[in-house]
Amino acid sequence: MTAPEIGAVVRDVGRDRVGEVMAVVGGRVLLRAPGGGREWEALPGDLRPAVTGDALRARVADVNERSRREAALAHSQSPSRCRVCWEIKQGRYAAVEAGDRDEATRLATAMGRHQREAHP
Template sequence: MSAQNVPTDEQDPVHVPESGTLVVDTSRDRVGEFRGVAGPYWSLRPVCGGREWEAKPEHVRPADPIERLRAETARCNARSRGDVL
């Protein structure tokens, strides 16, 4: 999926990240991998595997460098344990 602008209800267009981009769902205080757009929501996947969840675009922001580093380290550790496919 390429980046695009998707209008939301009475708001400015929101930049849709590339699939696989690490983002933070501020409503859950959780880092996830952007998977795509599902109606008015964005689908996010846990970095170390698990069930996807949906978040409102206005509650999602790009992960900052330290959040990306922590998420990538957690993913590597999970892979070394065999927890991530």
């Protein structure tokens, strides 16, 4: 494929990603996900025209990712923090740092149990 036009939506088969062409510089094409994000470079030979499903899948993936980030941010800013959750997390962090996989696994399981019981 020759270098596509700026604004075209293409599939980068080398990375298995869909992107919008932002620029063509020095024989390389700069792409960005249709919903935004970091640009990446691709060679024109790695690009194929995107079909309707490709662009739709990329947009859905972008919306899902933004939703996950917003939910994580909202959760991290929760005004009422659970002391038990905090203690389990701290213990798990310490176990992971110490390389104690058994303890880290036990605490991860304890967190799941606690979440189901205390935060339904």
